[in-house]
Amino acid sequence: MNFENTPDFAKAQDQNDNLKHFREQFHIPQKNGKPTIYFCGNSLGVQPKITEEYVQGELSRWREKGVEGHFDGDDAWADYHLKSKNSLAKLTGAKPLEVVAMNNLTTNLHLLLASFYQPKGKRVKLMIEGGAFPSDHYAAESHMKRMGIAPEEHLITLTPKSGECFTTEEIVEAIHATGDELALVMFPGVQYYTGQFFDMKAITAAAHEVGAFAGFDLAHAMGNLPMSLHADGVDFAAWCTYKYLNSGPGAVSGIFIHEKHCTDANFPKLTGWWGHDRKTRFKMDNQFVPNPGADGWMLSNSNIITQAAHLASLSVFDQTDITALRAKSLRLTGYLEYLLTHDEIISQHIRLITPTDPEQRGCQLSMYIDQNGKSIFDGLIANGVILDWREPNVIRVAPTPLYNTFEEVWHFCQLLRKLIETNAG
Numbered sequence: 421m422n423f424e425n426t427p428d429f430a431k432a433q434d435q436n437d438n439l440k441h442f443r444e445q446f447h448i449p450q451k452n453g454k455p456t457i458y459f460c461g462n463s464l465g466v467q468p469k470i471t472e473e474y475v476q477g478e479l480s481r482w483r484e485k486g487v488e489g490h491f492d493g494d495d496a497w498a499d500y501h502l503k504s505k506n507s508l509a510k511l512t513g514a515k516p517l518e519v520v521a522m523n524n525l526t527t528n529l530h531l532l533l534a535s536f537y538q539p540k541g542k543r544v545k546l547m548i549e550g551g552a553f554p555s556d557h558y559a560a561e562s563h564m565k566r567m568g569i570a571p572e573e574h575l576i577t578l579t580p581k582s583g584e585c586f587t588t589e590e591i592v593e594a595i596h597a598t599g600d601e602l603a604l605v606m607f608p609g610v611q612y613y614t615g616q617f618f619d620m621k622a623i624t625a626a627a628h629e630v631g632a633f634a635g636f637d638l639a640h641a642m643g644n645l646p647m648s649l650h651a652d653g654v655d656f657a658a659w660c661t662y663k664y665l666n667s668g669p670g671a672v673s674g675i676f677i678h679e680k681h682c683t684d685a686n687f688p689k690l691t692g693w694w695g696h697d698r699k700t701r702f703k704m705d706n707q708f709v710p711n712p713g714a715d716g717w718m719l720s721n722s723n724i725i726t727q728a729a730h731l732a733s734l735s736v737f738d739q740t741d742i743t744a745l746r747a748k749s750l751r752l753t754g755y756l757e758y759l760l761t762h763d764e765i766i767s768q769h770i771r772l773i774t775p776t777d778p779e780q781r782g783c784q785l786s787m788y789i790d791q792n793g794k795s796i797f798d799g800l801i802a803n804g805v806i807l808d809w810r811e812p813n814v815i816r817v818a819p820t821p822l823y824n825t826f827e828e829v830w831h832f833c834q835l836l837r838k839l840i841e842t843n844a845g
Contacts, residue, residue, distance in 0.1 A: 421751060423758040425830075433755070433826035439748050445469055445736055446666070446823045451804040457828045459807045462612075462640060462784045462818035465666030465733075474732035478724050490721075499698070501715070501722050504674075507734040511742055512638075512657070513648035514676050517683070517713030521661070521730055522722065525639060525673040526555040528658040531717055532675065533563040535689050536633045536656055537604050543631070544569050545598055547605045549586070550579035553612050556637050560606060576602075584773040585611075585780075588619040595626040602632040609641030609657070613810055615774040615784035617645060621652040628653065639663060642674075644749070644782040644820075646742045649676050656681070664783070664820060665737075667730040672723060677714045685710050692719030736822070748821035749783050755826055756785055756819060759833040766837050769844045773814065784818040786810075792843040799839040805832055 423429070434440055447467045448455040458466055481489045490497045505516040512519060522528070537546060537560075546560050546569075561571045578594050580586045595605060605627045610617050620636055627634035635656040641647065643664030649657055657676040661667035681687050689710075693701060695718045697709040710716030757776070761767050771788045774781050789796055793813040800807065800815075808816050819829055 421754060423755050425759055425762060425833075427827065427830055430755075430826040430830040433751070437748065437826075439740065439744065439821060440825070442736065442740070442821075443823045443825065448823065449806065451806075454804065457805045457824075457832050459805065459817045459819050459824065459828075459832065461664055461666070461820040461824075462615075462644075462816060463808050464662055464669060465664060465820070466823060467668070468666055468733050468736050470735060471668070471729050471732040474728040474735075475725055478728045482724075497722065497724050500724055500727050501718070503731055504727070504734055507738055508674055511643060511647070511737065512676055513646070513652075514650045515679060517715075518650060518679055519674060519676050520714040520718060521672045521674045521727060522718050523673050524670065525637070525658055525660040526559060528673045528675050529556065529559045529637065530563070531690055531719075532635060532656045532658055532677075533559055533604075533606075535677075535681075535687065535717070536635055537563050537567070538633075538688065539564075539567055539569055539603050542601050543603045545574045545576055545601045546603060547576040547578060547595065547598065547607075549607055549611065550577040551611075551613060552577070553608070553637070553639070556606065556608070584614050585616045585775050586618070588622050591618070591623055592626040595623070595630060595632070599630050602627070602630055604632055605634045607634075607636055609636050609638040609647070610644065610782050610784070612640050613773075613786060613814065613816075615640075615781050615786050615816070617641065617775075617780050617782055620647070620649075620654055624653050624655070640784070641782065643737065643742075646746055650678065654678060661730050661733070665730070666733040666822070668726065670726070672726045672730050675714055675717060677717065679713075682713045682716065685716075689717055690719070691716075694718040694720050694722075745821045749819075750778050752819045752821060752824060752826065752829065753781070753783055753785060754778060756817065756829045756833070759829065760785070760787065760836075763833065763837055765840055766833065769840050783820050784816055787815045787817065789813050789815060789840075790844070795843045796836070796839045799843070800832075800835065803835055805835060 504521045508519040509516045548560050564571045581590050624634040633655040638657050638659035642659035660673050662671045691708050695716045697711050769790050773788050774785045797809045797815050
């Protein structure tokens with residue numbers, strides 16, 4: 421697509437945007453008496469206007485029905501988690517039985533590692549990316565220690581051979597080189613720092629070729645990119661819903677477990693009573709019979725308030741599809757990249773560490789700033805641009821297709837140029 425660095429071009433893109441009406445369905449945070457330019461959906465998405473209605477509905481049900489709300493009516497709390505399955509299946513490329521909303525992300529990673537990290541004999545190694553998000557690293561390390569496996573010897577923290585980003589080939593090569601010593605590969609779908617989108621199909625295939633499982637942390641992929649977890653043979657995945665899924669701070673997480681595992685009643689898992697078959701759960705005979713599918717990994721009844729906020733956001737996603745969102749995202753982030761790299765001032769002082777290939781990234785671009793980056797970041801925040809800072813010297817910018825505009829991207833780059841001129845010498 422051909423881009424232009426003019427406000428008229430940006431306005432024209434917004435006028436021709438088939439998804440522009442979605443912005444009106446969100447509360448855009450205010451600063452200095454006007455709407456912010458909110459490019460922080462990779463950290464916390466903004467609130468859908470419908471969320472209050474969904475949450476208030478459950479508060480009213482609690483007020484009016486008390487404990488009977490668990491079983492009374494079509495929206496009974498006991499089966500509330502079932503309501504999100506079709507939406508989550510569409511977003512992940514899964515079957516409804518393979519997905520469930522529950523817990524939070526790190527809790528779910530621990531539950532999944534308890535099932536899928538199964539060291540035996542010399543097959544004890546676990547591979548993650550170097551510089552993984554701390555929760556992923558800590559979870560992997562703690563399960564190794566729990567199993568008596570020394571992480572300093574057997575936790576492989578893979579780093580790129582060149583620069584900040586990996587090639588798919590070097591990941592596959594490392595998996596093949598580890599061979600029958602490898603028990604599990606656990607990578608992100610999108611790397612939180614660089615914004616790189618990994619080839620989950622190729623990584624999964626390579627892991628399976630050496631007899632290992634493959635799982636993914638989809639915190640930065642869910643609601644950001646189309647996925648095909650079932651067809652790609654991914655063994656498991658987990659995600660949060662407060663980023664691109666706009667379900668609220670600390671909102672419910674979700675998991676995917678491939679059908680070949682989640683339909684095996686004997687597959688190892690940590691169990692809780694909400695994972696027991698819902699038809700016989702209240703017999704209380706302490707003879708565990710798992711729910712069909714991923715629901716067998718549930719531990720406790722759902723947090724209804726966060727589930728309600730989650731359903732509210734999914735109701736917005738259900739009005740479109742992830743393919744349409746991705747098409748706009750490619751143009752929106754592509755325009756951001758064009759403005760950053762073609763401005764003579766900006767381009768001298770920043771370096772994009774996100775892949776230049778649009779197929780290897782989602783919404784986010786990560787900018788490394790060579791001088792006074794934190795001062796520039798603080799100036800952006802003070803002027804009503806909401807984004808986030810990651811050490812060392814990186815500003816993550818994530819225009820999202822549901823509520824951001826091309827004109828916002830243009831105005832952001834104008835402000836960034838002025839701040840660079842002031843702060844970068």
